[in-house]
Amino acid sequence: MTADEGVYAWSAVLMGSPILLKLFDNNATLAAQVFRVIRHQENILTVNRAHSEVMAINHAAGKAAVSVSRDVFDLIQCAHQVSLLPDSLFNFTIGPLVKRWKIGFQGHSVPPPQELAQLIALTDPHQVELDPARLSVFLRQPGMEIDLGAIAKGYIADVVRGFLRHQKVERALINLGGNVQTLGAPPESAGWAVGLKKPFSQRDELIGVMEVVGKSVVTSGIYERYFELDGRCYHHILDARSGYPLDNELLSVTVIADRSLDGDIYTTLLYGLGVERSLLALRDLPHIEAIFVTRDDEIICSSSRQFSFRLLDDRYRLITDSTA
Incomplete structure (x- = not known):
């Protein structure tokens, strides 16, 4: 535990x-309870x-239904619904592809096309x-x-926020490795300062800083987990339609919303849409805002x-x- 002002x-x-x-209270007991909730x-x-309940489902694939x-x-029902949206990059049945690529987990090679084609057949949410x-x-x-890796952190961040509210906490911040959820704002402050990381840089290098009050901030970027081979970057944001990492103009997407779960969902959906289509879609989603960082150094x-x-x-x- 550390303390500062x-x-x-x-x-x-x-x-x-x-x-x-x-x-804003030196409450080690409450902090320990929060970490127990996360575990x-x-x-x-x-x-x-x-x-885990998710692992039990996977082990029974093709054999039997599993009650959870x-x-x-x-949460699975939510992931299922989002996965079935037209042209959705979000696909919670992407497990076989994630396991095969192992990006971020000692995976440094490109699977053969025929193997990817076989795995794609196992990533149909309709099944x-x-x-x-x-x-x-x-x-x-x-x-x-x-x-559920694409939405688990967001869901857990929201669970923690609910727990803290139940404990009558009015001001707090929880950062689950890129999923930031806030309650209120620090005293005598316009909001919580949340940094936007510079892609492919040191951890403390920032492009900018945003201030939020009682909002979630979720960032997903191709620089988080990746490997390079023959001059090409292979990152962890996989497209189940092709079997390969998504290749478009984006380096990162940040979503600001009330729920961290929505942040997880929409960072993936917006990545799949690209900037132009995302901006059009967001005009009809007043509860969701986004920041895009492009390969052309635009924010x-x-x-x-x-x-x-x-x-x-x-x-x-x-x-x-300007039209938002």
Whole structure:
């Protein structure tokens, strides 16, 4: 635990990421409870836990339906619905491709095209049967695997925020390795300062800083997990339609919303749409705002109703969608 000007911070490594909690009370007991909440959620949601509910579903693929807890079923149902949206990059059945590429987990080679084609056949969300009455999930094809990694952190961040609210906490920040969820704002401050990382740079190099009050900030970038081979960058944002990492004009997408779960969902959806189509879509989504960083060193903001942004690196050009 560290303290600085009345802010007390606790950190741990969970879900393979550094976790940071900031409070304005020196309450080590509450901090320990928060980390227990995170560990519990990790144990039931991750595919990296032998006895997790998600792993039980994957092990039974092609054999039997598996009943899960209400919270896990609801999250899977949400992921299923988003995966079925037209042209959705979001696909929670992408597990076989993620496991094969291993990007970020000692994966440094490109799978053969014929192998990817076989795995793509196992990433069809239409092949998932959900039974709300039994809270059961059935993967019709052997070898199918669901992967909630794209939304687990957002869901858990929202669970932590709910827990803190139940404990009557009015001001706090929780950072789950890129998913930042806030309550209120620091005393005598316009909001929580959340940095926008410079792609392919040191961890503390920032393009700019945004200030938010009671909002979630979720960033997904191709520089988070990747490897380079023959002059090409292969990153972790996979497109289940092609089997390969998505290749477009974007380096990162940041979503500002009330729910961190929405941040996880929309960073993926917007990545798939690209900047132009995303800006059009966001005009009909007043609860979602986004910041795009492009390969041409542009920072494009959908609007600035829910946050303020300050540019720190003059090598980038800041653009705001004036029609939003």
